[in-house]
Amino acid sequence: MSIKNDMVVQFNYTLRDEQGEVLETNEGLDPIAYLHGHDNMMPGVEDAINGKETGEKFSVTLPAALTYGERNEDSEQRVSVKHLQGAKVWKPGMRALINTDQGQRQVTIIKVGKFMATVDINHPLAGRELTFDIEIVDARDATDEEKAHGHAHGKGGHQH
Template sequence: MSIKPNTVVSLTYELHTTNEEGQQVFVEKADKENALVFLYGTGMMLPKFEEHLSGLNVGDEYSFELSAADGYGEIDPGAFADLPKDMFKDVELPAVGDVIPLQDNQGNHFRAGVTAVHEDVVAVDLNHPMAGKNLIFAGEILSVREATQEELSHGHAHGADGHSGH
């Protein structure tokens, strides 16, 4: 069976980006013992990631690069903010490089990277950590099966075999 909408895909991958010198930098991987399992075609994965997998079969190997625009987007220069230091009076003051949890006025949760700590403010980057980076994927398709009706109604896979539900 080939990968198409409403199939459950199990795959391995290695993800790399490139640094300023153009060298590949390892980010993360999913191996056979800890495979990525997802319901294809439901918007859970990056659209261009899925596009590159379309039509592949069990045992097929793949390798492709997504541009930043097709991944997590370009860096938005407007997505930087200065938070008042007194926001952190009840918790330890974050340091440069920390990733902190935040919540907006509508109750949406997100994370921000601390870029600087000044006298009165903590400067944060609200861009996705992978924004502005090309994503280089390589891996192998481990299994492809039709999604169950329960998976389709829930909008996500219940494991490679369909029985790892919740």
């Protein structure tokens, strides 16, 4: 079955950096599920999957603009240390989660004081050319409810 819009796609992936080092993988875990054609996936990954077949394995190297975006060097903010989630003691270079109006965001600690921290709000992988090794595990037509909600339901997708 060829992947097209309004399909729920399940896939496994391994993400590699410019030197081929593995940064992330879902190997041994449940496949990722998303609703194709509804901006639920990085544009470069979705474009690479478009038209592929169930069972197909492939690699695609993508520029930063099609994955986590370009780095914005003016993306430093000062936040209260009490809003940082993920550790009790913070040091420069550590990653933390903060809650924003748009949901949780991962930040990198630049400098930390007793009450305030300076953080880089760029995604840690912003500005990098990344290679995705992808295996299409399954694909099916989306239900009317999934299309109306704009995301995949069930295992690997959104749970209501």
